[in-house]
Amino acid sequence: MKTFESGFFALENFIAKKEDFNFLQDSESTPWHITYNVNDPFFTIMGASIVSVLENNQDHPLVFHLFTDGYSQENRDKVRQLAEKWHCRCILYELNMAPFEDFHVKVARFSRITYGRIYMPKVLKDMTDRYVYLDADTMVIASLAPLFSLDMTGYAMGAVSERPKDAAYRGEYLKLKNGKYFNDGIMVVNIPEWEKQGITEKAFSFQKEPRERFLGQSQDVLNLTFDGTNLFLPSEYNEFGGGQDDEGKGVIIHWTGRRKPWQMVLLPFDPQWRTYNALSPWETITNTLPIKKPENYHDFKQWAKYRKKDSFMEYIWGMFWYAWLRLRYKL
Numbered sequence: 001m002k003t004f005e006s007g008f009f010a011l012e013n014f015i016a017k018k019e020d021f022n023f024l025q026d027s028e029s030t031p032w033h034i035t036y037n038v039n040d041p042f043f044t045i046m047g048a049s050i051v052s053v054l055e056n057n058q059d060h061p062l063v064f065h066l067f068t069d070g071y072s073q074e075n076r077d078k079v080r081q082l083a084e085k086w087h088c089r090c091i092l093y094e095l096n097m098a099p100f101e102d103f104h105v106k107v108a109r110f111s112r113i114t115y116g117r118i119y120m121p122k123v124l125k126d127m128t129d130r131y132v133y134l135d136a137d138t139m140v141i142a143s144l145a146p147l148f149s150l151d152m153t154g155y156a157m158g159a160v161s162e163r164p165k166d167a168a169y170r171g172e173y174l175k176l177k178n179g180k181y182f183n184d185g186i187m188v189v190n191i192p193e194w195e196k197q198g199i200t201e202k203a204f205s206f207q208k209e210p211r212e213r214f215l216g217q218s219q220d221v222l223n224l225t226f227d228g229t230n231l232f233l234p235s236e237y238n239e240f241g242g243g244q245d246d247e248g249k250g251v252i253i254h255w256t257g258r259r260k261p262w263q264m265v266l267l268p269f270d271p272q273w274r275t276y277n278a279l280s281p282w283e284t285i286t287n288t289l290p291i292k293k294p295e296n297y298h299d300f301k302q303w304a305k306y307r308k309k310d311s312f313m314e315y316i317w318g319m320f321w322y323a324w325l326r327l328r329y330k331l
Contacts, residue, residue, distance in 0.1 A: 004201070004204065008099070009119075009122060009200065009201070011122065011123065013096065013099060014095055014096055014099055014119055014122070014123075015093055015094075015095065015096065015123065016094045016095060016096040017092075017093070017094035018091065018092065018093050018094070019076065019091070019092040020089070020090075020091045020092075021079060021080045021083040021084070021089065021090045021091070021092075022083070022089040023083045023084045023086075023087050023088065023089065024061050024063070024087065024088060024089045025061070025087050027061045029060055029061055030061075031060075031061040031062060031063045031089070031128075032057070032060055032061070032062055032063070032131075032132070032144065032148050033062075033063045033064075033065060033124060033127065033128045033130070033131035033132070034050075034053055034062060034063070034064050034065070034131065034132050034133075034134060034144075035064075035065040035066075035067065035117070035120050035124070035131050035132070035133045035134070036049070036050075036064070036065070036066050036067065036133070036134055036135075036136060037066075037067040037068070037113050037114060037116035037117050037120075038066070038067075038068055038113065038136050039068060039069050039070070039111050039113050040068065040069075040070055040071050040072055040075060042136045043071065043075040043078070043079075043282065044262075044277075044280075044282040044283060044285075045136045045137060045260075045262060046066070046136040047078065047082065047277070047280035047281065047282040048139070048262075048273055048276040048277040048280055048282075049134060049135075049136055049137070049138050049139060049140070049276070050064055050082065050090075050280070051082075051086075051276040051277075051279045051280045052138075052139045052140045052141065052273075052276045053134075053140045053144070054086045054088060055276065055279070056140050056141060056142055056143060056144075057140070057143055057144055057145075060145075061088070061089075062088045062089070063088065063089040063090075063091070063127075063128075064083075064088065064089070064090045064091070065091050065093065065120070065123070065124060065131070066079065066090060066091065066092050066093065067093045067095055067113070067116040067117075067120065067123075068092065068093065068094055068095065068113065069094070069095055069097050069111065069112070069113045069116075070094055071092065071094065076092065078280075078281040078282055079092060081281040082280065082281050085281070093123065095113070095116055095119075097112060097113075099119075100112045100115045100116075102207035102208045103115050103206075103207050103217070103218075103221070104209065104210070104211035104214060104217070105211070105217065106211055106214060106215070106216060106217050110217060112217075114217050114218040115217065115218050115221070117133055117184065117187070117218055117222075118199075118200055118203045118204070118218060118221070118222070119200055120133065120189070121189060121191045121194045121195060121199070121200060122200060124191060125191045125192075125195060128191065129190065129191050129192055130148060130152075130188065130189065130190055130191065131188075131189050131191070132144060132147055132148075132186070132187070132188050132189075133184075133186065133187040133188075133189060134185075134186055134252070135185035135186065135254065137185075137254065137255040137256075137260060138185065138186060138252055138253065138254045138255075139252070139253040139254075139261075139269065139272065139273050139276065140251065140252050140253075141250060141251065141252070141253060141269075141272070142250070142251040143251075144251070146251075147188045147233075147237065148188075150188065150231075152188070152190040152193065152231060154193065155190060155193060155229075155230060155231040156189070156190055156193040156194040156196075156197050156199050156226075156229075156230065157187050157188065157189050157190065157194065157199070157222075157226065157230045157231065158187065158188040158190075158230060158231035158232070158233045159182035159183060159184060159186065159187045159188075159230055159231075159232070159233060159238070160182060160183055160186065160232065160233045160234070160235055160237055160238035161180060161181065161182055161183070161232050161235075162181050162182065162183050163240065166181070167179075167180065167181040167182075168181075170215055170216075170220070170223070171223075173215055174213075174214070174215075174220060174223060174224055176223060176224070176227050176228065177227055177228070178227050178228025178229070179228070180227075180228035180232070181223050182219075182222075182223060182226075182230060182232065183219065183238055183240070183254075183256070184218055184219040184222050184223075185219075185238060185254050185256065186237055186238045186252050186254060188231075188233070199225055199226075202225045203221050203222060203225045206221045206224060206225070234249075236249040236250050236251045236252075237251050237252050238252055238254050239252065239253045239254060240254055240256045240257075241254075241255070241256055241257060241259075242254075242255045242256075242259065242260075242261065242267050242269055242270065243267070243268070243269040244267055246269075253269050253273075255273075258298050258299070258302075259299065259302050261273035261274065262277070262285050263287075263290060263291060263296060263299055264287070264288060264289055264290045264291075264299055264302075264303060265288040266302065266303060266306055267306070289303070290302075290303050290318075290321070292321065292325065293325070294325050294326075294328045296325070297321075297322055297325035297326040297328075298322070298326075300318045300319070300321040300322035300325065301318065301319070301322040303318040304316075304317075304318030304319045304322060305318075
């Protein structure tokens with residue numbers, strides 16, 4: 001395993017700035033800790049996710065740890081407003097991204113902030129033994145209590161497997177020995193076991209690897225690190241595709257893939273996400289149809305696909321805009 005200089009993983013080497021907005025009220029219950037990692041443009045999206053957690057877990061004190069690579073004064077103020085309104089605690093961390101610079105970036109539009117989740121246990125270990133990590137494009141629709149009472153003896157982390165076909169393909173590509181592959185967009189982390197197994201250190205050993213070795217970013221690195229030794233959770237804790245396959249058991253909806261609820265309202269859970277967005281301090285998103293921008297051309301194909309069974313004219317409308325915007329985008 002790659003070795004690091006003494007003090008490399010010290011907090012002062014990773015945390016450039018920290019702001020703590022604590023509006024928790026007195027409670028006999030031990031707070032639950034929730035984490036995110038986002039860059040500045042995704043605060044609006046994350047805000048809806050945070051509200052969904054608060055709305056569906058009102059009987060428990062909550063602490064949100066928000067890891068960023070920088071944030072605006074406006075977003076900082078809105079985080080404070082959210083904490084005050086909902087009587088929760090929000091801690092903003094601006095990460096020093098230099099220690100992450102040797103991790104690969106698979107697609108140019110992506111950010112290395114995704115690797116922040118690998119370091120989180122080092123930050124939270126003096127505050128709690130367990131936390132739930134959520135991607136910004138998730139929505140909680142039920143209590144998280146089962147995740148905070150889950151027996152994780154011997155397991156550093158729990159996550160949901162990717163769909164069988166995707167897991168097999170990605171596992172084979174990465175040459176995983178166990179043939180298992182999880183989605184890291186929702187994780188429950190057992191910090192003492194994570195530290196005992198040296199997960200952060202092992203994950204950082206994959207720095208400087210050529211990006212051609214990977215299909216993704218942090219998710220591939222964590223799958224290589226665990227190689228199937230993590231706890232696998234039921235699918236209701238990570239309902240892919242915006243819950244399109246949910247059978248009424250979903251706890252956490254996750255908009256994997258390109259289609260997002262802030263771009264258009266198409267499937268049943270999309271309006272619910274808009275409700276949480278409207279309750280947050282951030283701007284309320286009102287468009288319900290795909291946005292006519294070249295980079296969003298793929299949304300119209302999705303729209304056409306799902307509307308075809310109800311309205312052939314809407315199908316034609318969607319495919320027309322898909323073809324036109326795709327042509328403009330490619331040119």
